[in-house]
Amino acid sequence: MPTRRFEFTKGKAAKFWQINQRGRRTTVRFGRIGANGQTINKDYASSDAAKKAAEALIAEKTRKGYREVAHPPKTKPPKRTVSKSSRPKDSSAAQNITSVASIPKNETLTFIALVDPSGSGGGAKSGREKLWTFTASLVAWKVEGGPLIRENLLVAVPKVDDQKLSRLRRQFRGWMVVRFKAQLVERRRGGRGGPGGWGGWKVIRLELTRFLGESRDSDLLAVKAELSQPVEFHDRVFGRVRYDQEVCHFDGIVSHRGQEIGLWFDTESMEEAKTMVTLAKPLWRARVKWFKEFRSLVLEKMYDQCQEWWYSEDDEPLTTKKFLQLLGDPCLLTFHLDDGELVYTMGGWSERLFGDHGIDVRGTLKDGLIDVD
Structure with missing residues (x-):
């Protein structure tokens, strides 16, 4: 199934949600319009089960007021060439x-x-x-x-x-x-x-x-x-980094304490992707401290808001300990270059804390964590 994108704009809300299904896996990406958002992968017992789950999710989003929109074309146009194949004489x-x-x-x-x-x-x-x-x-x-x-x-x-x-x-x-x-x-x-x-x-x-x-x-x-050929490279720290033709960026997967974390290098250039990988390595090597700062900032900025909509069937209070337990570590790390400086977004997701919206923590290699959205 090709990637399908939906948007919800009402009042101050401006959100997107998109889904792609390949074989037994569905990939959902969501966030505020204009941002990279967060990505969640889920595997099913069969491709038919994955397809039915995707259709059910689409129906649910439509009921909530999301409207399907065109997927923005980002494919970089290669250099124009003229074919040397045979041509009709009357053309x-x-x-x-x-x-x-x-x-x-x-x-x-x-x-x-x-x-x-x-x-x-x-x-x-x-x-x-x-x-x-x-x-x-x-x-x-x-x-x-x-x-x-x-x-x-x-x-x-x-x-x-x-x-x-x-x-x-x-x-x-x-x-x-x-x-x-x-x-x-x-x-x-x-x-x-x-x-x-x-x-x-x-x-x-x-x-x-x-x-x-x-x-x-x-x-x-x-x-x-030609365009279907995989474009990828291997890094000793981040493993395989591969270009995704459908969403036009390089991505990969790393593991931390048994949890898979998605990597997203927002560029169509392999040279830029390799530069981002090099700049991101110090952050990843210090990830225990980095992730702790992520949890602390989200707690500071979002704890009071989450209290307002917190619901528990057994009336369990939302303590700071419970908040941090539900938040966990980021599930997606997104990188891009701004005038040669590495800018990153740490995506977090907890259905009980944030519903289907998730949160983004933005920062730079130079200044560290900056804000939460």
């Missing part, structure tokens, strides 16, 4: 389309494309009819008969109901090579290249007119095989 017009800039506007064309590994989704509902805007990110594509282009492109369908959104999401699943008719309806130049600037263009949007099915195009299948 001179298509061969002239060698980049986003050369796509003619408002002309219906047949595209063949590789859907972003993170899959597709429905943008926020708007308007009186409260309909969805379907979107899918494409990481490589061509106009039929033309060369392969490796620039990001967005295909969209406005004003779709829940049933049509579901059908479109099945048609544009992550990693699929698809064939469809569409026309360019929006192209605005951005200020820079790279993932934030979409290769020099800020917005490049196609509007779908007809889905034609899956494709076995050799160029796009070759790109899929």
Whole structure:
């Protein structure tokens, strides 16, 4: 199951919750919108059991007012190349389309494309009819008969109901090579290249007119095989650190006193991930002290709030000892670089203390722990 993301915005609340199911394991990530959040993995007896559990969790979140949104495409667009594969002799017009800039506007064309590994989704509902805007990110594509282009492109369908959104999401699943008719309806130049600037263009949007099915195009299948290769490295302290294609970061797992702790290095660059690993090692080696500081700060900032909503069937009081016992150690360590400085978030989770929200403790290598959210 591709990653599905849901958001809840009401009053001052602005939370997200997303779930992914692979085989027997479900991975849930949640937190405030704009933050990395926390991740919890759970293994089931079978893949069918994991799928049913995921569907039940999605239904529960929907009942609570969460709305499904598109998963933000973050895949870094590789350097554009032109395929050397054979081309039809009557495709001179298509061969002239060698980049986003050369796509003619408002002309219906047949595209063949590789859907972003993170899959597709429905943008926020708007308007009186409260309909969805379907979107899918494409990481490589061509106009039929033309060369392969490796620039990001967005295909969209406005004003779709829940049933049509579901059908479109099945048609544009992550990693699929698809064939469809569409026309360019929006192209605005951005200020820079790279993932934030979409290769020099800020917005490049196609509007779908007809889905034609899956494709076995050799160029796009070759790109899929290339991008599917595992990208990872091994560190003596943190073990295997691997790039996750669906959420576009490096992650890993470490163990402390029998508890698994997730690692999240928020970058798409292996060089940056290795830099973060090096900078994070002193923190991990002093983790007993580091985790004690984490528990002390959360106790200081959250104990009184938790007293307000604390509930126990046997009327057991929430003492500081009980609070620290339920809190335990962090379950997720997230790292990113800010002007070369290591910034981290320590994610904690206890259903009895925080429900399904969890807490984030932020800090830097230079200043130590800063605040709790």
